[in-house]
Amino acid sequence: MGFKEIASSPLLYGLVIVGILMVAAYAAVFLKKAYGRCLALGFDRKTVNGVIKSSLTFSVVPSISIVIGFLTLSAALGVPWPWWRLSVLGAVGYELMAADMATKGMGYESLAAMAQANDPKVFGAVMFVMTIGIIGGLLFVLVPFGKKLTTGMMKARKSTSTWGVVFSSCFMLTMVAVFLPLMVTGDPVQVAVLATSAVVTVLLGLLIKVTKWAWLNDFVLAITLIVSMVSAVGWNALLH
Amino acid sequence: MDKKYERGIHLIGRIGLIIGIAFMLGIPAVISAVYDVWPSSITQVMTIGGGLLLMFIPTALAEVISYTPVLGSSAYITFLTGNVMNLKLPCVINSHTLTGTTQGTDEGDTIAAISVAASSITTTLIIIVGVLLMVPLRPILTSPMVATATSYLLPSLFGGMVLSFMNESCGEYIAKGKNLVMILPLVLVFVINLVYPLSGKEGFAVLACMALNVLIAWVLYKKNIIKMVPKDAAPGKSE
Numbered sequence: 001m002g003f004k005e006i007a008s009s010p011l012l013y014g015l016v017i018v019g020i021l022m023v024a025a026y027a028a029v030f031l032k033k034a035y036g037r038c039l040a041l042g043f044d045r046k047t048v049n050g051v052i053k054s055s056l057t058f059s060v061v062p063s064i065s066i067v068i069g070f071l072t073l074s075a076a077l078g079v080p081w082p083w084w085r086l087s088v089l090g091a092v093g094y095e096l097m098a099a100d101m102a103t104k105g106m107g108y109e110s111l112a113a114m115a116q117a118n119d120p121k122v123f124g125a126v127m128f129v130m131t132i133g134i135i136g137g138l139l140f141v142l143v144p145f146g147k148k149l150t151t152g153m154m155k156a157r158k159s160t161s162t163w164g165v166v167f168s169s170c171f172m173l174t175m176v177a178v179f180l181p182l183m184v185t186g187d188p189v190q191v192a193v194l195a196t197s198a199v200v201t202v203l204l205g206l207l208i209k210v211t212k213w214a215w216l217n218d219f220v221l222a223i224t225l226i227v228s229m230v231s232a233v234g235w236n237a238l239l240h
Numbered sequence: 241m242d243k244k245y246e247r248g249i250h251l252i253g254r255i256g257l258i259i260g261i262a263f264m265l266g267i268p269a270v271i272s273a274v275y276d277v278w279p280s281s282i283t284q285v286m287t288i289g290g291g292l293l294l295m296f297i298p299t300a301l302a303e304v305i306s307y308t309p310v311l312g313s314s315a316y317i318t319f320l321t322g323n324v325m326n327l328k329l330p331c332v333i334n335s336h337t338l339t340g341t342t343q344g345t346d347e348g349d350t351i352a353a354i355s356v357a358a359s360s361i362t363t364t365l366i367i368i369v370g371v372l373l374m375v376p377l378r379p380i381l382t383s384p385m386v387a388t389a390t391s392y393l394l395p396s397l398f399g400g401m402v403l404s405f406m407n408e409s410c411g412e413y414i415a416k417g418k419n420l421v422m423i424l425p426l427v428l429v430f431v432i433n434l435v436y437p438l439s440g441k442e443g444f445a446v447l448a449c450m451a452l453n454v455l456i457a458w459v460l461y462k463k464n465i466i467k468m469v470p471k472d473a474a475p476g477k478s479e
Contacts, residue, residue, distance in 0.1 A: 001275055006271065006275050006277060009271075009275070011270070011271065011274060012267070012271055015263075015266075015267045015270060015271070016267065018263075019263040019267065020364060020368075022259060022260070022263065023260065023320065023321060023360070023364065024360075024361060024364045026252075026256040026259075026260070026317065026320065027317055027321065027357045027360040027361045027364070028357070028361065029252060029256075030249075030252065030253075030256075030314075030316075030317050030353060030356075030357040031353075031354060031357035031358060031361070033245075033248065033249060033252065033353075034249070034350050034351075034353035034354045034357060035354060037242070037245050037249075037350045037353075038347075038350050038351065038354060040242075040245075041346055041347055041350060043339070043347070043351075047338075047339060048351075048354060050338060051335045051338055051339060051351055051354055051355050051358075052354060052355070052358045054334060054335070054338055054355075055331045055334070055335065055354075055355040055356075055358040055359045055362070056358055056359070056362050058330065058331060058334060058359070059327060059331065059358075059359040059362040059363055059366075060362065060366065061393075062323065062326050062327040062330075062363075062393060062397075063327070063362060063363040063366035063367065064366065064370075064381070064390070065326070065390040065393050066323060066363060066366070066367060066370075067366060067367060067369075067370030067377070067381060068381045068382065068386065068387070068390055070367060070370055070371070070374075071370070071374060071377070071378050071381055071382060072382075074374065079371060079374070083367065083371050084267065086322075086367060087321070087322075087363075087364055087367055088260060088263070088264060088320060088321060088322060089260070089264065089319065089320060089321070089322045090322045090323075091322050091323045091324065091325070091326065094296065097292075098292055098296070101289070101292040102288055102289055102292060105287065105288035105289055105290065105292070106288050120275060120277045121277050121279070121280070123271075123277055124268065124271065124272040124275075124277035124278055124279055125279040125284060125285060125288050126288075127267070127268035127271065127272075128268050128272075128279055128285055128289075129285060129288055129289030129292060129293070131264050131265060131268060132285070132289065132293060132297075133289060133292045133293050133296040133297065133300070134296060134300050135261060135264060135265070135300070136297045136300045136301050137300035137301050137303055137304030137305075137319060138257055138260070138261055138304070138319055138320070139261060140301060141301055141304040141305055141308075142257060142304050142308065142315060142316065142319055143254055143257050143258065143261075146250065146253060146254065146257075146308060146315055146316060147250040147254075149305070149308040149309055149315075150250075150308060150309070150311075150312045150313050150315065150349070151246065152309075153309045153312070153343070153344045154312075154344055154345070154346075154349070156344065157344030157345060162413060162468040163458070163461055164344070165342075165344075165410045165412075165413050165415065165468060166410070166415055166418060166457050166461050166466055166468070167454060167457065168309070168342065168343060168344035168410075169342065169410050169415060169418055169457075170421060170450065170453040170454050170457045171309050171310045171343070171450060171453075172310065172333075172343075172404075172405045173405060173406075173418070173419070173421050173422040173453055174306075174422070174425070174446055174449045174450045174453050175310075175329075175401075175405055175446070176402055176405045176406060176422055176426065177422040177425035177426040177429060177449045177453065178425075178429055178438075178442060178445045178446050178449050179394075179398055179442070180398075180402060180426060181426055181427075181429040181430035181433055182429065182433055182438060182439065182442065182445075183394070183395050183398060184430075185430065185433055185434065186395075189392065190392065190395045191395075193392045193395040193396055193399070194395040194398060194399040195399060196396075196399065197395060197396050197397065197398065197399025197400045198399035198400060198402060198403060199399075200399075200400065201399065201400035201403055202403070217338055218338065220334075220400070221330060221334045221397075221400065224396070224397075224399075224400040225393075225396050225397055225400075228392070228395070228396030228397075228399065228400075229389040229390065229392060229393065229396045230389060232388055232389050232391075232392035232395075232396065233385050233388050233389055236388050
């Protein structure tokens with residue numbers, strides 16, 4: 001059996017489908033448990049359902065970008081392996097880069113060239129390299145220390161002093177401090193898209209305030225994302 | 241947090257992760273055993289993936305340490321299903337904004353778990369649709385226009401999210417002056433990035449800035465430059 005046959009083998013399909021069903025079931029159990037807890041904490045169903053609706057609508061567009069990553073990888077690595085890698089743990093950017101680096105590490109010019117060579121041994125190595133590269137955070141941090149990291153934060157937040165409240169908000173500000181400078185020193189299209197996203201969010205906020213369309217709150221992130229991504233096409237034509 | 245819920249959610253989180261890790265390593269192992277395609281040695285894996293492993297193992301560790309305090313107990317499902325920065329973290333921020341909650345509280349933690357779980361299920365279903373419809377979808381999704389739009393996913397998200405991050409509301413308090421905390425780290429990252437590009441090393445930058453931010457916040461809090469003003473209970477909760 002060659003690389004391509006193994007990459008599209010029924011066994012790999014079967015294992016991947018079972019794995020993905022497990023992940024989906026895990027998400028469903030998490031959702032059920034957290035939903036019950038939210039009601040117990042005093043949230044009304046309308047608010048909780050609003051959060052679910054908002055998360056669902058927002059997740060559609062980034063998920064399409066994951067599908068695009070899947071289409072790119074599947075041309076060389078077959079359907080099941082990229083399907084699995086993009087459904088668990090991975091990120092579109094990581095998987096594309098990891099597959100590319102593993103390919104070059106094996107001396108091939110590109111993913112397509114590696115698939116063309118049809119060497120079955122290569123497939124085993126690619127699967128392991130792509131997995132090991134990203135599994136460390138789960139294995140060495142989250143499984144042993146996940147509870148400590150989250151409950152420690154809660155303990156700090158609940159302390160009698162208001163310092164805990166300030167402390168916990170530092171983490172969000174860190175995201176701005178790191179990602180904002182990286183983005184504004186990027187290409188001009190990136191800066192324009194970033195500004196568009198901020199402006200659209202403000203405008204939607206104003207629209208909600210003026211019209212009192214509270215239902216629109218659930219869709220602010222999704223609308224901002226779509227409008228900003230569409231604007232990227234226009235900015236790209238204008239600035240490049 | 242209710243001890244029973246806390247124990248339960250962390251237990252489910254850990255069990256799910258261990259099963260997930262078993263699948264992640266088990267699938268390549270089963271395929272390698274059945275088709276006799278084991279890498280010839282650990283050395284071969286290290287040679288092939290040396291650059292990748294050197295770059296990503298520390299990054300993956302730093303990301304989990306950095307983002308878990310923001311994600312709370314939803315970190316388990318977030319990291320198991322991946323796509324943290326472009327999907328799960330925005331979902332968490334959005335759910336906190338919608339409900340007026342913050343991380344580090346029971347309410348914020350549980351709302352985050354709901355939003356990440358719903359998002360994970362959506363992504364799983366959309367990828368399944370993508371797999372089933374890959375033949376008709378390929379020409380549309382690989383068109384240059386869609387490629388351009390999707391390559392700007394992060395700035396499209398971040399512009400709006402920055403406003404949420406900078407909101408002075410912190411659950412039951414307004415933290416006046418808290419945004420002063422990030423000025424120095426922001427300038428430092430800006431300058432360092434000009435000299436030494438940080439792209440791909442964001443996890444480390446977050447970790448370093450987090451320590452600096454906490455230190456600055458402590459000084460500003462002690463000097464009473466950050467002022468905490470109590471406000472009414474979060475909206476959306478029936479009191």
